[in-house]
Amino acid sequence: MVAKKKVKETEEQAVVVKETKTKKAAAVSKDKTEKTSAVSKDKTEKTSAVPPAETVGKTDIQESTEDESEEEIKPEPKLEDLPGIGPVTVEKLREAKFEDVMSVAVASAGVLSDVAGITETTANKAISAARDLLDLGFATAEEVCNKRKTITKVTTGSEDFDKLLGGGIESQGLTEFFGEFGSGKSQIAMQLAVNVQLPIDKGGLDGSCVYIDTENTFRPERIKQMAEAAGMDVDKVMKKIMVARAFTSDHQMLLAEKISDLIKQKKVPIKLIIVDSMMGLFRSEYAGRGTLATRQQKLNRHIHTLQKLADLHNVAVYLTNQVMSRPDVFFGNPTAAIGGHILHHACQFRVYLRKGKAGKRIARLIDSPYLPEGEAIFKVTENGIVDA
Numbered sequence: 001m002v003a004k005k006k007v008k009e010t011e012e013q014a015v016v017v018k019e020t021k022t023k024k025a026a027a028v029s030k031d032k033t034e035k036t037s038a039v040s041k042d043k044t045e046k047t048s049a050v051p052p053a054e055t056v057g058k059t060d061i062q063e064s065t066e067d068e069s070e071e072e073i074k075p076e077p078k079l080e081d082l083p084g085i086g087p088v089t090v091e092k093l094r095e096a097k098f099e100d101v102m103s104v105a106v107a108s109a110g111v112l113s114d115v116a117g118i119t120e121t122t123a124n125k126a127i128s129a130a131r132d133l134l135d136l137g138f139a140t141a142e143e144v145c146n147k148r149k150t151i152t153k154v155t156t157g158s159e160d161f162d163k164l165l166g167g168g169i170e171s172q173g174l175t176e177f178f179g180e181f182g183s184g185k186s187q188i189a190m191q192l193a194v195n196v197q198l199p200i201d202k203g204g205l206d207g208s209c210v211y212i213d214t215e216n217t218f219r220p221e222r223i224k225q226m227a228e229a230a231g232m233d234v235d236k237v238m239k240k241i242m243v244a245r246a247f248t249s250d251h252q253m254l255l256a257e258k259i260s261d262l263i264k265q266k267k268v269p270i271k272l273i274i275v276d277s278m279m280g281l282f283r284s285e286y287a288g289r290g291t292l293a294t295r296q297q298k299l300n301r302h303i304h305t306l307q308k309l310a311d312l313h314n315v316a317v318y319l320t321n322q323v324m325s326r327p328d329v330f331f332g333n334p335t336a337a338i339g340g341h342i343l344h345h346a347c348q349f350r351v352y353l354r355k356g357k358a359g360k361r362i363a364r365l366i367d368s369p370y371l372p373e374g375e376a377i378f379k380v381t382e383n384g385i386v387d388a
């Protein structure tokens with residue numbers, strides 16, 4: 001029984017790996033459709049029973065002065081245009097926040113069949129039709145390169161640490177930091193929430209941050225200390241962090257889904273999304289082996305939401321994760337991050353944090369598509385993250 005489940009999970013993982021690869025190839029053409037997609041989403045916008053992040057948040061959102069240049073907008077394909085998707089299914093999809101063809105194009109068949117009550121075969125047909133409609137296929141290396149040129153980075157506050165990460169936490173992708181309790185994951189989260197607001201020449205993105213706090217460890221006092229230490233206007237900094245406390249994994253997923261509404265409202269240019277911690281609620285709610293498949297399916301959907309946000313809006317996503325001990329590992333590091341391969345494959349960067357002597361922290365870059373593995377040492381101080 002247990003062995004069967006394992007096989008099932010591995011299959012799911014394989015799907016996700018494939019999906020992730022397809023998504024990467026598709027990333028370029030997605031950019032083209034970004035504007036049109038936003039327009040149709042506006043039309044289909046729905047109200048939700050759960051309060052949006054901004055009402056849960058402790059701060060107001062300030063009007064952005066950024067103005068996007070108007071481009072000619074092509075009519076966008078509708079959900080109804082997809083094969084096997086009738087009005088009833090469309091309604092179900094919309095309820096599940098699959099509001100446009102793009103969201104179907106980047107979904108996995110399992111998730112789609114689940115939420116829309118259609119077979120996986122129909123789901124697969126709809127997905128490939130959606131991909132065809134949006135012209136999500138191969139892109140030239142040059143196009144990929146151009147898309148990558150728009151990647152931006154947020155400084156960690158430590159030069160050594162930034163060097164390890166190739167400049168900081170990258171936009172257009174997910175970055176996972178994992179490590180034991182007290183290793184600095186939440187401290188880095190709060191530091192990033194401050195640093196993203198710095199001007200670009202100081203390592204920031206001149207943007208604001210959405211902070212999903214699942215463990216009630218967000219501390220505004222720490223934000224104040226860090227902002228003061230950086231010589232920033234504390235009140236302004238506090239206003240540009242939208243905090244939402246997530247109470248269940250479903251709530252966490254819903255908050256993430258709400259972020260696109262926040263971005264659409266364009267009150268503030270959101271440049272960083274933090275989920276601290278990514279797995280905590282999932283882990284406690286789906287504790288037994290028998291619930292693993294459900295957990296991974298939900299997690300899969302949550303990851304898709306975050307990836308889509310990163311991709312479509314050029315946002316950096318910082319996720320924290322705990323480690324579980326692996327008593328079966330005798331050599332090397334006997335700890336592993338939670339979440340299984342679904343999460344690991346979805347993250348462009350993975351960093352393992354551990355405590356060192358005299359308040360130092362060691363960060364190890366584990367997975368990166370283009371940077372060498374390596375380590376950096378930094379310190380957590382009252383002023384925030386600094387060089388050791």
Ligand code: GTP
Pocket residue numbers: 179180181182183184185186187188217322380381382383
């Ligand atoms: P969990 O969420 O429990 O898994 O841990 P975490 O990795 O999120 O740890 P967190 O980032 O909360 O780090 C907490 C540690 O940061 C504390 O144990 C302190 O060592 C350090 N720290 C937090 N605030 C301060 C501070 O104001 N001054 C100094 N010097 N250290 C601090």
Ligand code: MG
Pocket residue numbers: 185186187215217276
């Ligand atoms: Mg923490």
